[in-house]
Amino acid sequence: MSILVVGSIALDTIKTPFGSAEGVLGGSATYFSYAASFFSEVRLVAVVGEDFPKPHLELLKRRxxxxxxxxxxxxxxxxxxxxxxxTDMNAAKTLKTDLNVLADFHPKIPAHYASTPHVFLANVDPDVQMELLNSVERPSLVGCDTMNLWISIKADSLSRLLKKVDVFLLNDGEARQLTGITNLIKAAVDLRKRGPKIVVIKKGEHGAILATKDFLFVVPAYPVEDVFDPTGAGDCFAGGFFSSLVTSGRLFDETTLRRAVIFGTVMASFNVESFSLERLKTLNNAQILERYGQFKKLTHFDPADHTTSFKPAVVSST
Known part of the structure; x- marks a missing residue:
């Protein structure tokens, strides 16, 4: 199964309480593509400048x-x-942004990409996302991510886009900003009314919420002892989630959706263990499946129904 993704490729300079990295590979399309490549074929649409390091291109090609x-x-x-x-690793303070070639980016779709069955619109200007969507044949599944900036300055464009997507991912702050609703469960319901069949609200170290018209699924984050750099974790979550979903071939099946959330969580948990793609570079399928199994054990709850034999204790009043 193939996924066509449009988004940003960046050179990031990052400082955390645990270290720093300068000019490293980043961007929404980069993180999404790399995480998704463990599950499915990925076709990337993005723009870089002539200064983009060739080793980064080779890294993506090798995947x-x-x-x-x-x-x-x-x-x-x-x-x-x-x-x-x-201290709060859930929130980054932007020190500097140079859009450079991204400021005038208009996606160009190769003819052999136009019929890709699954499309993911990674975080980038919603007008660019719509431009790509209008350039492809009707895919069987369309996913979309966004950020607080576009909610602030491109709300109308984002609203039009949401009517055309099946899966919408955003973080908890963005969900509250877009809907004006504090309660995330109610916010998810509101977002589904705007077009998407599936809404996933990412909550960083507190996990994720998936909502459809039929069910709600809430999971914690995988407990990582050493979080070095959360940059791109949400994009890796999206990559793991979306690619796991399309690989299954059962796009809207409840079990498949639940499993996809876990794979998204697992991919995000690996990403935060080092800067840029350093941890993902050494990752293999066996490690992904091992952590998936560990997560299952950590969150397992006895499925047996003991409610019929449960008898509340009698508490005497004094």
Missing amino acids: GIGLDGLQVAPNGKTFRWSGLYE
């Missing part, structure tokens, strides 16, 4: 990620982002 849709802008500079994490 089998299709780069026919990657534009290299002549004389252009790659999108750059600098961020700082302090």
